[in-house]
Amino acid sequence: MLLKGLKVVEFATYIAGPGAAGILADWGAEVVKVERPEGDPMRNVFGDAKSALTGNPTFALDNRGKRSVVLDISRPEGREALARLAADADVFLTNVRPAALKRAGLDHETLRAANPRLVYTLITGYGLDGPEAHKPGFDVTAFWSRAGVARMHAPKGQDPFILRTGVGDHVTSLATVSATLAALYERERTGQGRFVQTSLLATGTYVVGSDLAVQLAYGRLVSNRPRSDPFDPLANFYKSRDERWFVLNPRGGASDWPTLAAACGRPDLPQDERFATGRARKDNNKALVAELDAAFAEMDFEEIARRLDEADLVWAPVQTPAEVAADPQAAAAGAWVEVEDGQGGAYRSPAAPALFPGALSSSRPPFPGLGQHTEEVLAELGYSREEIEAICGVAAA
Template sequence: MSPLEGVRVVEVAMYGFVPSAGAVLSDWGADVVKVEHAVTGDPQRGLRQTGTMRVEGDPNPNIEHANRGKRSIGLNMATPEGKEVLHDLVGRSDVFLTSFLPASRRKLGIDVDDIRAVNPRIVYARGSALGPRGAEAEKGGYDMTAFWARAATAASLTPSGVEGMISPPSPAYGDTISGTNLAGGIAAALFQRERTGEAPVVDVSLLGSGVWAMGHGIGLSLHLGEPLAAPPTGSHGSPTNPLSGLYATADGRYLAFVMLQPGRFWADVCHHIGRPELASDPRFATAELIAANTAEAVELLREILAGRTLAEWTERFATLAGPWAPVQDSLQVGDDAQIRSNEYLVRAGELDLAASPVQFDVTAPRLGPAPEFAAQTEEILMELGLDWDRILALKAAGAVT
């Protein structure tokens, strides 16, 4: 049994952030009903171009990633008939999940008090750009603005002298992280409701998630009075540790060492790279000497590691004691045996999609494909007890798709 089996979620949300929270809840077993505009649906469905990558036809990963496993109903909440259907859904649900801005929530009558009037026990969950308080609480935004640029990730990654800023590495990067935060908050709220009978309002913002993701660095900056500075492009990484940094291989690929105790791992690395004599080199006899002679150690390792391909080093480093990793792109991730062994990529319909990261009883979630627009409208209406005459009347009134 999945942890949230039997939990019903009404999702009134668009694009990537809040729908990705619904996707996680679906991964955990919840029945998530995605309410989409009766005519246009979620605008994310029209997203075909992402950077240099374009998707033609279906399935479209731009909609599948954040909407797998849900059911879709096309509903015009602005009509009295549509509002009545929404209230029926809300009355039978445990969670109301929305990304709509405060003004739109008020206009449509889906703000906290409106929804609580229909179902006092429902967990009301909001995802926003900049948080529910302050002068900018009514403003919208995207992960590029609120999560990436404003919360310091971009500036901390962009080396001095580089024009502009380093862009996010993936579409919906901050959206997906923030959505997982929101799903966790909803799960905690459901637990509180079971314990106390009280259903809290849950808030997660892109800005707050970005600050949390940068929390360690921001804490250092505020304590020391200086911003984090990105290292120059092509630099090793650590000025006092040759075993914490990036090294190029013979085939133009890279591997990353992150061994924070160089004295502990130095001899083992020397044996694995075929230079055991370096383990007894007096320049590197202690952790203090390794730190003092980091520049020399880095040059030696650069020369040695550049002599073989990443595949060759991967085979040799299979027994390496210290942490290291190949630097992989988003396509190479699909061929990573460890990722596949743990089912961090899971089949959903016709696509391989990233599974949400929490597993229960060492089991990956079973993913279904994202619904086609309004595909379950009649099914959901029938579950609410409506007969075909009423459903056809709703269609004629433009209340449902």
């Protein structure tokens, strides 16, 4: 396992923080998830008693293979136990707001004073400075909306729409893993840990950074446009006769245009003066979309796919989640991992998006029950049976 021996203490809830620690766990790190007595709220995401759904695949995705410890941080004993965990760790990862961490004596200055090799990673909504740094943030607020991502994706004149679950969080998880590993690499050279900070807001601005670079340079940016009135009609969505959507994304310049026209059964289109040049195609974009709509509507999807592939054009089907789950190419690309269900079976779950051939197990352990490993982990820290009973509030088994 790549990160075998790396000790990570996660004091985080919801998705961005647990997702980052979950990737580290997938790659072999030993992750102790510290939860308050009420547990991570994501444990209850499918907690509606009226629902026919069973299990909790959303929570399982970010928490498989971890050990769970319950500590009441409102009590001195709980705070002391968490500090002792951090003193024995390589990484302390949290998304608790800094003011609360400071009050509990769990801020980076305090924990790194006790463990100078500690990499202390903090995830926030809006960063650590500025008049609104203290605000709580979720990915739909700080990443999707405040960072401008929602506005850039909604075509001009259309209402903004809600982000799907955890999208901004999981991108922030990836950024957080990268930053944490960079700090660990630095520690290998210097012997010293450091404070690392990521935010949903800064991650969002980087995700749409290609467009924001234009905004910063020129003070303006072209809006997203509807399918019928695209900026480039060749890079657009189209539908087959059997009503399956696909997207075209030709290579730069005009080199793919004659090939695409031939593939859709209209080799005459590049000779039409309305579509002969890039400028002409932009000026007559609605007309060209109509022509391509009509051409592709004459063919079933399988025929379109065959023609586009034979022409070596860049395209992809617009798949439903069910189609993605059944896509053999997604499986071949390493998109899924087998996770033990704790009952002798296993199920598929999304994998962390990197492959290390031969280095990682083909399956992952299940996610832990709330506080499942509290006594075990505290005993490893040197707590006596009586001390564990006092911290847990119950007799140790």
